[in-house]
Amino acid sequence: MPRKILQGLLIGILAALAAGLVGYNGWLNWLENRSWDWRVRHLAAPATGTAHIRLILLDQASLDWMAKELHFGWPWPREAYEPILAFCRRAGARSLTFDMLFTESSVYGMDDDEAFGNAIHQSVPFTGIIWLSQDRGLNRTWSPEIQRNRLTIANTNGPLPAWTHALQTTFASFPVPQVATNARLLATVNAVPDPDAIIRRTIPFQWFDGTPVPSLGLAAWAATQPDASLQLDPDGIRIGDRRIPVDRNGHVILRYRGPSQTHQAVSAAAVFQSEMRTREGLPDTVDPAGFRDTYVVFGVTAAALMDLKPTPISRVYPGVEIHATFLDNLITGDFMRELPSSTAWGSTLILSLACGLAIRLCSNGWQATLVMLLGLTLAPLAGFTAYARGLWFQIAMPLAGAALASLSAIIVNYATEGRQKRFIKNAFQQYLSPVVIDKLVRDPSRLRLGGETRELSIYFSDVQGFTSISEALSPEDLTALLNEYLTAMTDIIMEEGGTIDKYEGDAVIAFWNAPLDLADHPVRAVRSALRCQETLAAMRPRLRERAGRDLFCRIGLNTGKVVVGNMGSHQHFNYTFLGDAGNLAARLEGVNKQFGTPILVSEMTRRLVTTDEFHFREIARVQVVGRKEPVGIYQPYRTATAREQHDLLTRFDTALHQYYAGKFTEALRQFEADSKNDPPSASFARRCRHLLDHPPSGPWQGVWEMTEK
Numbered sequence: 001m002p003r004k005i006l007q008g009l010l011i012g013i014l015a016a017l018a019a020g021l022v023g024y025n026g027w028l029n030w031l032e033n034r035s036w037d038w039r040v041r042h043l044a045a046p047a048t049g050t051a052h053i054r055l056i057l058l059d060q061a062s063l064d065w066m067a068k069e070l071h072f073g074w075p076w077p078r079e080a081y082e083p084i085l086a087f088c089r090r091a092g093a094r095s096l097t098f099d100m101l102f103t104e105s106s107v108y109g110m111d112d113d114e115a116f117g118n119a120i121h122q123s124v125p126f127t128g129i130i131w132l133s134q135d136r137g138l139n140r141t142w143s144p145e146i147q148r149n150r151l152t153i154a155n156t157n158g159p160l161p162a163w164t165h166a167l168q169t170t171f172a173s174f175p176v177p178q179v180a181t182n183a184r185l186l187a188t189v190n191a192v193p194d195p196d197a198i199i200r201r202t203i204p205f206q207w208f209d210g211t212p213v214p215s216l217g218l219a220a221w222a223a224t225q226p227d228a229s230l231q232l233d234p235d236g237i238r239i240g241d242r243r244i245p246v247d248r249n250g251h252v253i254l255r256y257r258g259p260s261q262t263h264q265a266v267s268a269a270a271v272f273q274s275e276m277r278t279r280e281g282l283p284d285t286v287d288p289a290g291f292r293d294t295y296v297v298f299g300v301t302a303a304a305l306m307d308l309k310p311t312p313i314s315r316v317y318p319g320v321e322i323h324a325t326f327l328d329n330l331i332t333g334d335f336m337r338e339l340p341s342s343t344a345w346g347s348t349l350i351l352s353l354a355c356g357l358a359i360r361l362c363s364n365g366w367q368a369t370l371v372m373l374l375g376l377t378l379a380p381l382a383g384f385t386a387y388a389r390g391l392w393f394q395i396a397m398p399l400a401g402a403a404l405a406s407l408s409a410i411i412v413n414y415a416t417e418g419r420q421k422r423f424i425k426n427a428f429q430q431y432l433s434p435v436v437i438d439k440l441v442r443d444p445s446r447l448r449l450g451g452e453t454r455e456l457s458i459y460f461s462d463v464q465g466f467t468s469i470s471e472a473l474s475p476e477d478l479t480a481l482l483n484e485y486l487t488a489m490t491d492i493i494m495e496e497g498g499t500i501d502k503y504e505g506d507a508v509i510a511f512w513n514a515p516l517d518l519a520d521h522p523v524r525a526v527r528s529a530l531r532c533q534e535t536l537a538a539m540r541p542r543l544r545e546r547a548g549r550d551l552f553c554r555i556g557l558n559t560g561k562v563v564v565g566n567m568g569s570h571q572h573f574n575y576t577f578l579g580d581a582g583n584l585a586a587r588l589e590g591v592n593k594q595f596g597t598p599i600l601v602s603e604m605t606r607r608l609v610t611t612d613e614f615h616f617r618e619i620a621r622v623q624v625v626g627r628k629e630p631v632g633i634y635q636p637y638r639t640a641t642a643r644e645q646h647d648l649l650t651r652f653d654t655a656l657h658q659y660y661a662g663k664f665t666e667a668l669r670q671f672e673a674d675s676k677n678d679p680p681s682a683s684f685a686r687r688c689r690h691l692l693d694h695p696p697s698g699p700w701q702g703v704w705e706m707t708e709k
Contacts, residue, residue, distance in 0.1 A: 007412060008357030015405035016352035020345055023397035032396035033196055035380065037312035039387045040200075044258045044313060049331030053324050054093070054291050055265035056084060058100075058300040062269035074305075077108040078116035083275035084268060085123035088296050090275075091288035097127040097220040099189060099299035099307070099320040102175040103138070117178030124296075125223040128175050128183035130213060132190060132206050137171025142209040146180040149211055151222050154229040161234045163250035168207045187219035191309060191322065192251050199311050201251040202326055204237055204244050205230070217326025218244075220295050242330055245337045253336035253392060254325050256313050260301075263324050264290070268298070295331075297324050334390055344394040347382070351375060352401035359409035368413060372406035451565020456511040456577060457525035457557065457605060458585040459498065461489065461532065463506040464552040464593075472548055481546045482506060488539060489553075492531045496524040501576050511577060514564045522559050522608040526636050529555045529599045530614075556588030558602040580627070587624035588633060591706060595619055595635075596679025603632035615642030617649050618656060619680055623705045630703040635680070648674060652681060660702035664688045 022028055066072040072080060081098075088096045106112035120126045131137060142148055153160075174180055192201045205214045212230060214222055222228045222239065231238040236245040246252055257263070266286055274286040299320020300307045311317040329335045355375040362368040379398040386393035463469070463485070470478050486508065490500055493510045497518050501509040510528075512521035536553055543551045560581025568574055581604075588600040597619065606616050616634040623630045642649060655670035668688035675682035687704070 004360045005357065008360035008409060009353060010356075011360065011408045011412065012353030012356030012401075012405050013349070015356060015408060016345075016349040016401045018404055019348050019352065019397050019401035022400060023344065023348075023394075028396035028400060029194075030196070031399070032394055033194060033198065033200070035383060035395050035399075036200065036392065037198065039383055040256050040312035043384065043387050044256045044262075046257050046262060047255075047328065047332040047334060049328040050257055050263055052294050052331055053263045053328055054294045054296045055261070055263050055320065055324060056268050056271055056296060056298045057265050057318070057320070058268045058298070058302060058305070060302040060304070062267050062272075063302055063304075065269040066272075075107070078102070078106050078112045079108075079119075080272070081116060082119040083272050084298065085119045085126075087271050087275040087286070087288065088291060089123045090278075091291035093124050093291050093294055093296045095125040095127065095184070095220050095223045096123060096296045096298065097187070097216055097223075097323075099129065099216060099297060099323060101129050101131060101173075102179045103131060103173045105176055113176050113178040117182045120179060120182040125184040126182065127185050127187050127216065127219040127223050128179045129189055129216065130175065130180075130186040130208075131173040132169040132188050132208055132213060133171045133173075134169055135171065137173045139172045139174060140170065140209075142172075142211055143174050143180075145177055146174055146186075149185055149213060150226070151185060151205075151212055151214055151219075152229045153212055154231045161232050163234075163246055163248055164207070164232060167203060167205065167250050172208050184223040185219040186213060187216040188213045189216050189319070189323065191319070193310070197310055199254075199309050199317075199322060201247070201253050202322065203250060204246065204252050215326060216297075216323040217328075217330060220297060220323075220327050221330050224295075242333060243335075244330065245335050247338050252326065252329075253338060254322070255329050255334055255336050255390070256311065256325055257328055259313055260317060260321060263321065263328065295327055297327070299323070336387075336390055336392055338392040339386070339394070341394075344397045347379070347393075348397045348401040351378060351398045352405040355402045356405035356409045359406055360412065362413065368406075368410050372402075372410070375402040375406055378402070451563045451567065451577075453561055454514050454564050455521075455559065455561050456513050456564060456581065457521045457559045458562070458577070458582050459493070459508070459510040459512075459525055459528065459555065459557055460586045460589040461508045461529075461553050461555045462589055464554060465549075466506040469547050469549065469551070473546075477546060481543065484546075485536070485539070485543065485551065488535050489532050492535060493528050496528040496531070497521075498524065498528060499575075502574070511564070511582075514577070515575070522605045523611055523613070525557050525559070525605065526601060526609055526614055529557055529601075530636060530638060533598050552598070554589050554592035554597075555599045556585045556590070556592065557599070557605050558582075558585035558588060559605040559608055560584070560602075584624065584627065584631065587627070587706070590708070591622060591624065591633065594704075594706065595683045597635045599636055601634045601636050603634065606632070606634045612639060615639050615649075617642075617652065617680075620656075620684075620704050621660075621702055623703050625706055625708065630701075648678060652678065655681070655684065659684060659688065662700045662702075664691050668692070 063074060066076060066080065070080075085096065106116070175183075175186070180186060188203070188206045190203060190206065191199050192203055193199050194201070203215055204218055205212045207213070218239070225240055228239050236243060244252060270286050274284045278284055297320055299318060301318045301320070307319040308316045309319050309322060311322065355371065358371045359368045362371060376399060379395040379402060383393050383395040473481065485506070486503060489508055493500060493508070496512075497516065498510045498512050499514060501511060512518050512524050518524060532553070532555065536551065540550055558581050560579065562577040562579030562581050564577040566575055567578065584602060588602060592598065592600050600619065601616065615637045617637065619633045619635050621630045621632050637645070651670055651674060655667045658667035658670070668685055671681045671685040671688060675685045
């Protein structure tokens with residue numbers, strides 16, 4: 001045991017180091033990202049902020065309606081957006097954010113831009129977009145004709161956190177002045193895809209020419225907070241009473257709410273039509289009340305406008321809804337946070353040690369498999385639990401550590417104890433039952449001479465007239481016949497939990513309640529005997545074609561205490577039993593010949609079967625060869641069969657008690673009436689005639705003495 005513990009601990013430590021090395025080099029990122037996406041898809045759900053956001057979507061239906069009804073091609077004239085801005089003002093929206101770039105003047109002329117700028121000025125707080133880049137753009141400095149963003153950094157006099165340096169940009173492309181000067185804030189819409197192009201994170205803001213440019217989601221909220229400023233610290237951002245956690249690169253992990261349009265959405269064409277109907281004195285088709293006091297985000301979803309992004313939720317997800325997700329997280333205050341790397345290292349070490357140690361202490365394969373499955377389940381379970389608490393718990397490293405430790409421990413087990421188990425199985429599989437072999441594999445110490453006293457239900461069967469059958473067949477045909485018969489009988493016995501002791505030619509010897517404890521072993525033995533007879537009856541026509549005659553077998557059952565265990569010499573032994581209970585079962589098999597019965601059960605077995613599954617007909621009280629005490633014997637039936645033969649069984653029972661009472665004439669009359677259809681009745685009729693011709697010399701006990709085995 002100490003050696004196993006040390007080996008298990010060593011396996012766990014080495015597995016943890018290997019998993020940590022692989023994870024440190026980024027080779028497990030693919031697994032971590034896929035597992036994260038799985039968590040997102042299964043746990044995404046709306047939150048309190050979801051109901052405060054409305055989407056106006058420029059979808060394909062809007063493009064088609066504008067082209068058909070107003071003959072507006074793409075891009076639309078900017079005056080087409082005026083009814084949408086007016087609708088939001090009339091509805092009482094908190095703010096309106098356009099996820100669209102207007103860096104070039106309208107193709108419809110300056111008046112179109114002026115009209116758009118006036119509509120923005122008259123509408124609710126508006127957020128426009130500025131394009132920021134490290135390598136391309138129209139401006140290297142903030143345009144002098146455009147006011148810098150009002151959103152400021154509160155701690156400009158002190159050192160800024162290291163993560164802010166990654167958010168610096170060099171180039172910018174501003175929207176046209178009519179948009180920029182009338183917007184409350186200008187926002188950036190740059191996404192932060194992971195190396196696999198999936199957007200799991202975004203940025204809270206970027207720097208350009210010393211001015212912070214918030215992300216679209218942050219700007220939509222900050223536009224309603226005129227005095228808001230950003231307080232930066234090493235772990236994130238504080239704005240007002242909101243907290244935005246960031247990772248070491250200044251990125252924010254998004255908590256997605258669900259599939260596309262989880263946030264309530266309406267098409268741009270529908271809003272346009274509703275506003276125009278109102279101006280004509282007609283009722284709204286889009287209820288303005290649904291937009292009251294909400295943050296409205298306008299964006300495109302038409303595939304041709306190419307603003308569809310891959311996300312954990314879907315590989316085709318509107319970019320505008322990514323920004324809406326950031327805004328939702330900000331309103332609700334439940335951004336995801338990444339746990340420190342020390343958590344991943346610690347959990348990897350603990351889980352690897354647990355798997356390596358536990359599997360090394362397992363005694364068989366199914367235990368090791370169970371431990372491995374449990375170990376591989378713990379990391380994903382921890383990941384799901386942490387997600388529900390707003391934490392990104394990395395599961396790839398612990399999962400890899402658990403897998404490496406489990407596989408290594410299993411290999412060590414196989415190389416050491418597996419060698420011993422394979423030897424036992426190979427050495428004994430030819431003459432021990434699989435159940436016995438499995439028990440020996442689990443406890444090799446049982447491989448010793450001697451045994452234990454146990455109560456067994458013992459089964460003996462023999463094929464009637466097998467000697468004459470074997471004389472009429474070739475060795476090959478006889479072997480095939482015997483194998484088919486023994487296979488069918490063995491399968492039934494094994495299915496009922498029995499142990500095959502041995503085969504002696506056509507005879508089968510089996511028992512129940514060893515080596516495994518079976519509380520209902522007498523019931524199983526009786527059921528097996530009946531099933532064997534039923535199966536043989538079904539096989540009989542097929543076997544007749546091989547044997548040239550019908551095959552019948554006789555079965556004897558008895559229950560009693562015997563010594564059972566590994567018996568023989570040190571070089572060769574067998575798992576078997578010794579005792580008088582076994583001898584009686586063998587005698588009862590032979591007694592069947594006297595009464596013409598297929599199965600005989602001793603009174604000990606009969607007494608222990610309390611289920612109503614069977615009915616037992618008392619056949620006789622007999623004294624078998626080699627035994628002084630008489631024993632009652634019974635023929636078992638299935639209960640349904642006994643009901644069908646109720647009258648016959650009742651008459652036999654009446655005649656049998658007359659026989660016990662010494663009333664041979666009355667018993668003979670009843671037995672003879674059923675002798676043609678019932679072999680036991682015919683046997684007793686012959687017995688009664690013999691007793692009438694040769695009356696018993698002493699006191700009559702009703703015991704039938706058997707003179708042969």
